[in-house]
Amino acid sequence: xxxEELYADAAGRFTFVLDPSTQIxxxxxxxxQPVEGVWRLSAHDFSGNQHHGEGVFRLLPDAPSxxxxxxxxxxxxxxxxTRVRLGAIDSVxxxxxxxxxxxxxxxxxxxxxxxxxxxxxxxxxxxxxQANTYTVFVDWxxxxxxxxxxxxxxxxxxxxxxxQDGMEVNYPIEVPAxxxxxxxxxxVLKVWSPSSFALYWPGGACGAYRWGQVEDxxxxxxxxxxxxxxxxxxxxxxxxxDKRFSAxxxxxxxxxxxxxTLSNPNATPATLSADxxxxxxxxxxxxxxxxxxxxxxxxxLQTGSSVTLRAGAAIPASGSCTIDVQVAAVTAxxxxxxxxxxxxxxxxxxxxxxxxxxxxAQAP
Ligand SMILES: [Ca+2]
Ligand SMILES: [Ca+2]
Numbered sequence: 001x002x003x004e005e006l007y008a009d010a011a012g013r014f015t016f017v018l019d020p021s022t023q024i025x026x027x028x029x030x031x032x033q034p035v036e037g038v039w040r041l042s043a044h045d046f047s048g049n050q051h052h053g054e055g056v057f058r059l060l061p062d063a064p065s066x067x068x069x070x071x072x073x074x075x076x077x078x079x080x081x082t083r084v085r086l087g088a089i090d091s092v093x094x095x096x097x098x099x100x101x102x103x104x105x106x107x108x109x110x111x112x113x114x115x116x117x118x119x120x121x122x123x124x125x126x127x128x129x130q131a132n133t134y135t136v137f138v139d140w141x142x143x144x145x146x147x148x149x150x151x152x153x154x155x156x157x158x159x160x161x162x163x164q165d166g167m168e169v170n171y172p173i174e175v176p177a178x179x180x181x182x183x184x185x186x187x188v189l190k191v192w193s194p195s196s197f198a199l200y201w202p203g204g205a206c207g208a209y210r211w212g213q214v215e216d217x218x219x220x221x222x223x224x225x226x227x228x229x230x231x232x233x234x235x236x237x238x239x240x241x242d243k244r245f246s247a248x249x250x251x252x253x254x255x256x257x258x259x260x261t262l263s264n265p266n267a268t269p270a271t272l273s274a275d276x277x278x279x280x281x282x283x284x285x286x287x288x289x290x291x292x293x294x295x296x297x298x299x300x301l302q303t304g305s306s307v308t309l310r311a312g313a314a315i316p317a318s319g320s321c322t323i324d325v326q327v328a329a330v331t332a333x334x335x336x337x338x339x340x341x342x343x344x345x346x347x348x349x350x351x352x353x354x355x356x357x358x359x360x361a362q363a364p
Contacts, residue, residue: 016041064144069185070206072214074100079132081190081213082163083122086173087111089217095124095163101214105185108218114177120170121155123190123213124163131196132212133157134169137187137205138219141268141317142180146187146205149318150176150267159196178236178266178317178348179221186217237265238349239315241339243278245327249360253328255287256359258337260307260323262294262344264315270346272297276309278323278339283331284359290325315346329361 008014045051064070080097083090087109093102111117121134136153137146145151156169192211193200202209239262246257260278264270280286290300290307297312300323307325315321329335338356 066139066142066144066183066185069139069144069146069187069216072101072187072189072206073208074210074212074214075208076210077126078213079124079126079190079192079211080163081121081123081134081188081215083120083168084188084215084217085120086117086186086217086219091215091217093215097213099213101216103216105216105218108183108220110220110222111175113175113179113181113221113223115175117173117175118170119155119173120168121188121190122163122166122168123158123161125158125160126192126211128160129195131157131159131193131199132161132190133193133199133201134171135189135191135202136171136173137189138173139185140176140179140221142182142184146185147203152203152205154201157193157196157199175219175221176267178268180268181221181223184219184221186219188215188217190214236348238352239264239266239270239344239346240353241344241351241355243337243339243355243357245337245357245359248358249362250329252332252361252363253330255326255328258325258327258357260339260355261320262309262315262322263320264317264346264348266348267317268348269314269317270348271314272309272311272344272346274345275301275311276313276339276344277306278308278337279306280327281335281337283329283333283361284327284335284337285330286325287328288326290323292321292323294321294323327359329359332361332363335359335361 006014042054078098078100080095082095083092089107089109091104091107123132125132134155136155138151139146140151153173155171158167158169161167187205189202190212191200191202191209242261244259250256285304286302290302292300292309294309294313296314298310301308301310309323336356336358338354341352341354342350344351
């Protein structure tokens with residue numbers, strides 16, 4: 001952030017630039033660098049009107065991947081994690097370690113999607129009155145980002161442990177049913193808190209913390225053996241299709257919006273393995289160019305009487321995307337536009353109910 005005066009542009013927007021000269025300090029974080037992680041920006045109005053606002057944003061690496069996780073470490077003193085147990089992992093490490101980060105990714109265990117895996121954590125506090133919080137991050141969707149929704153576990157806190165007295169945090173880690181298969185990064189972060197009355201819980205797996213330690217492990221995620229006859233694995237929920245017109249009743253030859261919403265309840269994106277075609281009923285025609293928020297693939301294909309989302313497009317994990325098209329009725333009466341069950345085919349399953357919407361076109 002510059003130290004010069006800042007002026008809004010004609011639209012009233014400010015641009016703040018975080019760079020290595022930006023001086024930023026915060027509770028539990030002493031980063032001068034704009035490190036990757038969760039940030040909160042708070043603005044106050046000094047004119048006496050008591051206006052203020054704030055928002056949370058995240059700094060991410062340019063190209064997050066499982067080959068490049070953001071850096072995390074300790075800037076002050078190392079207070080080690082001394083033992084981590086989860087499944088086949090029983091990882092004992094030095095109580096007097098001086099490494100803020102310990103790479104134990106070679107230590108791994110198998111976990112099954114949809115199961116619960118208890119984790120037990122031990123570590124050393126500098127003083128008997130000191131509390132430490134233990135936070136576990138798991139990159140369940142294997143996208144190179146460790147601290148998304150459903151990937152952060154505030155596992156517990158210990159007060160004044162020596163790291164060798166058997167005191168431990170116990171927490172049940174629930175492996176999401178939709179977790180991606182394969183080697184998956186787990187990060188354990190232990191950080192100092194002023195006391196057990198003021199526990200500090202990190203929100204992000206990136207950045208520079210002051211006192212504590214970080215250890216990385218590998219979870220080998222497998223899905224359960226049960227396979228449905230359709231070839232889709234148990235534990236996955238099929239994507240759904242919803243469609244609606246902007247207006248229920250319109251005059252003839254008057255454009256109105258048609259929105260098709262594709263939703264995916266799974267923790268991994270659902271990629272279309274076949275074209276999704278919405279063939280309009282007789283009497284309904286395209287009135288303007290269609291657009292979509294579904295990314296990937298070859299985009300949309302539009303004709304006068306249909307719109308198609310091409311194979312390769314993806315519905316975001318635990319989210320949805322839409323296809324929007326302006327249509328108009330050229331014949332009067334009730335026009336029912338249906339996408340039959342099974343038309344949306346993705347690698348995570350097909351939708352299992354007809355999606356229909358009715359437009360009533362009124363003759364003048
Ligand atoms: Ca350790
Ligand atoms: Ca992730």
